[in-house]
Amino acid sequence: MCGWRYYICVCIALTSLHTGLCQDSSAQSLKDQPREVYVDVGSELRVQCDDEPGEGMPVEWRLNGSVVQTGPLLHLNSTRLEDGGLYTCHHPSGGDAIQQIQLRPGYPPSPPDIRCWAPSYPNKALCTVLQTTETHLPTKYIITYRQWDTGTVYPCHIILTSVDFLCEMKDFEALARGSYLINITAINGLGSATKLMPFDLEDNVKPDPPVDVMVTASHRRRVLVQWRPPPSWPNLGMFPLKYKVRYYWGSSKEPVEVESHDSCMISLDSLKVRRTYHFQVSAQELNGIGQESDWSEPVSATVSG
16 A cells, blocks of 8 residues: 555635545646546535636536536535546547546545564564555555654654555664554545554564474374474574464364473374374463464374374
8 A cells, every 4th residue: 555656735625615625746737647636525526627618618527438517617516436537628529638637535544553563572573554444545654653751763664565554663772671652644635644552562572473383193192293483583592482282173173282381392192093183383482471473374183093
């Protein structure tokens, strides 16, 4: 969503209902490039066709090439989402468009929600934005953060390769404790909305799941579960991890959970012969800081006799 072009908008009162038209800042001719017109869904819209070809000469408005209104005034009493599109003003006999308007109905943004977690404690945290209202318009987000008791403001660096809107906070003071204040602003052609959110780095520590989970079934109803720490965890020497293994058989969702504090492997015995079990592993900072990771993808093994 951050790849959308952002328009600088000037709001013009059109009616007593305070309908706003937001125009592209480009200075190109209206005949060559449509004006971007943003309008609230449900509001009234009035646009006059400029530069009529001659006094008393009829004109008509077309939407995406089809005639929708005759006369110089384009009037929508209550704009709907489906009214969006390219409106052109023409002389009925044909010829080039006298005026072009790209109508974009939608809603102004609401204060967005934001979720942040620290998979690489204490080096960085990630944040994703959840827009609580669908605006139907291109929306830009600006996110900054600072320590609660200091004035230095840092940007949340946008990760452009992410499918969802994701940004990275990485200018933390080494081993800094206490809360940060996150400031997020959503902006589109109809307005903006801001939300402030406290963020405690330690409370939101959440490692990524362990990787390369491998299960080996041996004789005597025993299996060996092995894994590797999440590559995103930066310093196992200073901040070691503890792990939890859960397993269940068939489609049962009542798993058994066991912990492993000092090793990336665990041996499980007394399992049922010829039964297929599914194994998953999660990680957490050794001293219990923050939250457990999500579970790794299940790996299955059948117990032999």
